[in-house]
Amino acid sequence: GENVEQHPSTLSVQEGDSAVIKCTYSDSASNYFPWYKQELGKRPQLIIDIRSNVGEKKDQRIAVTLNKTAKHFSLHITETQPEDSAVYFCAANDMDSNYQLIWGAGTKLIIKP
Amino acid sequence: EPEVTQTPSHQVTQMGQEVILRCVPISNHLYFYWYRQILGQKVEFLVSFYNNEISEKSEIFDDQFSVERPDGSNFTLKIRSTKLEDSAMYFCASSSDVTNTEAFFGQGTRLTVV
Numbered sequence: 001g002e003n004v005e006q007h008p009s010t011l012s013v014q015e016g017d018s019a020v021i022k023c024t025y026s027d028s029a030s031n032y033f034p035w036y037k038q039e040l041g042k043r044p045q046l047i048i049d050i051r052s053n054v055g056e057k058k059d060q061r062i063a064v065t066l067n068k069t070a071k072h073f074s075l076h077i078t079e080t081q082p083e084d085s086a087v088y089f090c091a092a093n094d095m096d097s098n099y100q101l102i103w104g105a106g107t108k109l110i111i112k113p
Numbered sequence: 114e115p116e117v118t119q120t121p122s123h124q125v126t127q128m129g130q131e132v133i134l135r136c137v138p139i140s141n142h143l144y145f146y147w148y149r150q151i152l153g154q155k156v157e158f159l160v161s162f163y164n165n166e167i168s169e170k171s172e173i174f175d176d177q178f179s180v181e182r183p184d185g186s187n188f189t190l191k192i193r194s195t196k197l198e199d200s201a202m203y204f205c206a207s208s209s210d211v212t213n214t215e216a217f218f219g220q221g222t223r224l225t226v227v
Contacts, residue, residue, distance in 0.1 A: 034215075036156075043204060043218040044156060089156060097169050100146075101216065103156045 002027040002094035006104025014112050019080055021107045023090035024072040030092040033073045034101070035064060038087045047088075048075070077109075085111045115139045119205050119219035126195055126226055134190045134222045136205030145188045146206040146216060147180065149173065156204070162188065195226045 003026040013019045025033075031052040036044035050057045050064045050073065057064050061080075066073040077084055087108050091101040118137045126132050138145050147159040160170040162180055177199075179191045188207075192199055202223050206216040 036218075043220050045218070046215060049215065100158045100161055100169050100171075102158070105155045 001096050002030055002092050002102040004090060004092050004102050004104045006090050006107060008107060009105065010108045010110070012110040012112060013080055015080055015082060017080055019075075019077045019084070019109055021075045021088055021090070021109070022072060023074070023092075023104050024070075025092040025102075026071065027092070027095065028068070028071060029095040031095070032093040032099075033064070033066060034091050035075050036089045036091065038089065038106075040086075044089060080109075080111050082111050082113060085109060117205055117207055117217050117219035119203075119222050121222060122220065123223045124225070126224070128197060128226055129194050131191065131193050132195055132224060134192075134203050134205075134224070136188045136190070136219055137186050138188055138205065138207030139209075139217060140186070142207035142209045142217075144168075144208045144210070145180075145182070146208075147190045148204040148206060148218075150202045150204065150221075152201070159190075159203075192224075195224075197226050200224055200226045 006023045034049035037047045038044045063076040087106045090104040093099045145162045202221045204221045205219040208216040
């Protein structure tokens with residue numbers, strides 16, 4: 001089955017700087033990698049996802065890159081703003097278990113004013 | 114914008130009691146899921162449901178748990194004989210795609226077992 005590792009567990013950046021969160025996965029058959037943002041006490045919300053047939057996807061200040069050979073994918077947030085403060089989770093689908101999403105442990109992103 | 118809705122938002126129950134958590138998935142979605150998140154920890158998959166049956170379940174989803182789609186709109190999670198360690202946020206999610214892409218989450222039900 002799939003295993004997803006996420007780093008760092010906490011990331012503190014100055015407002016306006018960039019933030020990068022990295023995840024590795026174990027199953028080369030996984031083909032879908034979403035990123036969720038979870039604000040305190042709220043539900044996880046999908047912010048961006050990438051499928052294995054592309055290497056990069058961008059949506060305004062957010063981008064995700066995928067390296068299938070190395071089995072890692074990263075979330076990049078540029079020009080960070082206070083409202084970016086949240087916990088971010090990466091996930092990968094597990095082809096052995098009916099595509100259930102296997103989640104990383106989460107990264108708490110703190111944007112310092 | 115369509116969304117997944119869950120009720121109640123907070124449920125307090127005594128240890129040993131049964132609870133039913135309710136979810137209304139997005140109307141044209143066919144795949145439904147329950148996830149659990151213990152405070153401060155990662156989201157954990159419990160079960161997926163398609164075509165009126167369980168398609169996948171995790172080790173957490175033992176005989177204490179059951180799911181049901183009693184009518185065309187509701188999707189429920191029943192926890193029998195609750196334990197203290199069942200205290201968590203329970204999220205329902207739905208997707209239109211079998212590969213679990215773009216799963217949309219409900220607001221969650223915070224279950225507190227005392």
